[in-house]
Amino acid sequence: MSTQTEEKEILRGGQFLVKETACEDVFTLEDLNEEQRMMRESTVEFVDRELWAHWERFEQKDYAYTEQCMRKAGELGFLSIAVPEEYGGMGMGFVSTMLVCDYISGATGSYSTAFGAHTGIGTLPITLYGTEEQKKKYVPKLASGEWFGAYCLTEPGAGSDANSGKTKAVLSEDGKHYLISGQKMWISNAGFCNLFIVFARIEDDKYITGFIVENDPENGISLGDEEKKLGIHSSSTRQVFFNETKVPVENMLSERGNGFKIAMNALNVGRIKLAAACLEAQRRVTDEAVRYAGERKQFKTAIINFGAIKSKIATMATNAYVGEAACYRAAKNIEDRIALRVAAGNSHAEAELKGVEEYAIECSILKVAVSEDVQETTDEGIQIFGGMGFSADTPMESAWRDARISRIYEGTNEINRMLAVGMLVKKAMKGHVDLLGPATAVGEELLGIPSFEAPDYSELFAEEKDLIARLKKVFLMIAGKAVQTFGTELEEHQQVLMAAADILIQVYMAESAVLRAEKNAKRQGEDAQAAQIAMARLNLYEAVDIVIRRGKEAIVSFTEGDEQRMMLMGLKRFTKYTNQPNVAALRELIADKVAESGGYNFD
Missing domain, CATH: 1.20.140.10 (Butyryl-CoA Dehydrogenase, subunit A, domain 3)
Known part of the structure; x- marks a missing residue:
């Protein structure tokens, strides 16, 4: 089959609305190959051993334990799934990267946030937009967990309107450095990262520019205190202040004025992976609710036999099932589109950028739908547990609080709704x-x-x-x-x-x-x-x-x-x-x- 024929048979982003799709043409979790199933098993084993068994530590703001678990994930290769082999990664397909992001994220929102921020917006901008020198210098360290990355876009006055940031980058008199000054907020992994992806404006440019900035306190970088948050308690979230931080001109990411494009494309990837990161949380909450409902007796009957409880369990299971179906359908579409572009001569970076961008509509749809489903699922989980669900002694309470941020991450759900139609x-x-x-x-x-x-x-x-x-x-x-x-x-x-x-x-x-x-x-x-x-x-x-x-x-x-x-x-x-x-x-x-x-x- 020729590449041209294959391309005709793969729906473009948004075409699901006007073209019929045969069930044989969608990818499902049941279609995972043996390698992917083994990868899932090893991911679940890691989560059970290192994360789920110690969920209380994440609630106690044990930032050091989050960092420790991230390093272990690096040693096991989980941080390198999406990184090309030439830069120390495993170079696996988009479905496999979704799979690991999915199953590694279910135990605690704190770890899920740290993992997603590092492997996604902390690493991907370099693998997708960096020069060959930048990739060779930084990506192997990020892939192995020797270094951790963070992403500095949001500012006090620039949230959804990302391009309105005030952070400035001024070229030094000798032309060898940019001096970056400004304030960034809500920066995940800030407390233990080695590298920042920073967005700043050069002179009066219409669009911001991206920079790779090494974290050196002696170079005009300071951090605010850890934020006090509703959930994700052990996710390091701090403000970052830059005071004429010297950044070599060769650390500009992509071209001048290309920062807004980098930010938007990073968000496309982040949206579909955030949806995946909400799936395992739903599965585990459902499992816990079923276990408790089977043990908890009222009126001499296990509450799992009551119709009202069955209705909740059915809703929780259905939410997870539908989310899985949609997430992996879109992931395979993206993977196939990337393969087509590589076959047509595109570089891996260009192919992945265009492949994900093609399905930006679906990425926004998934981000909204699954983030709202996980909130409903955790809410029903608390209800099934009753008073115990409201207690911090059970994981339901923390799961509900951790779920809330997912409707704000990667562009609020309101923004993503309007983006999808627009x-x-x-x-x-x-x-x-x-x-x-x-x-x-x-x-x-x-x-x-x-x-x-x-x-x-x-x-x-x-x-x-x-x-x-x-x-x-x-x-x-x-x-x-x-x-x-x-x-x-x-x-x-x-x-x-x-x-x-x-x-x-x-x-x-x-x-x-x-x-x-x-x-x-x-x-x-x-x-x-x-x-x-x-x-x-x-x-x-x-x-x-x-x-x-x-x-x-x-x-x-x-x-x-x-x-x-x-x-x-x-x-x-x-x-x-x-x-x-x-x-x-x-x-x-x-x-x-x-x-x-x-x-x-x-x-």
């Missing part, structure tokens, strides 16, 4: 995703007479897939009309954008779950996959409710009269079930399967 519209304008044709077709369908012929839903997931296709029409109807109404001022109508984003998110997540369950049912049989099928159906049922609510909010917010009535009728038509699922029965089936397995175990 990037999709821009892709359409560039001709990368055909939204106009499908949106026009939906408009014509609204004016036509609906078919009253009964559809054939005899095949597994036939109705669900038809319903997902109609949910896509809801997004096209609303987004198309919003673009037509607001034009270039669309970004100013944030509430409409947020509602449209929620519909887009539900479409991608629901489709991913259905495709995963369908693929597994085809290869293992429907009976063997009954719980997976139930989770896909339960999630879709709840997704439809969200689409109805958010769709109505959007429609009544910017339309009126006959146009509004027509769109509301379209919303009703596109979200109509022929055969409503028995939701209580689905939850019972899922919860019973989880209880029987002793926890979450679906791959």
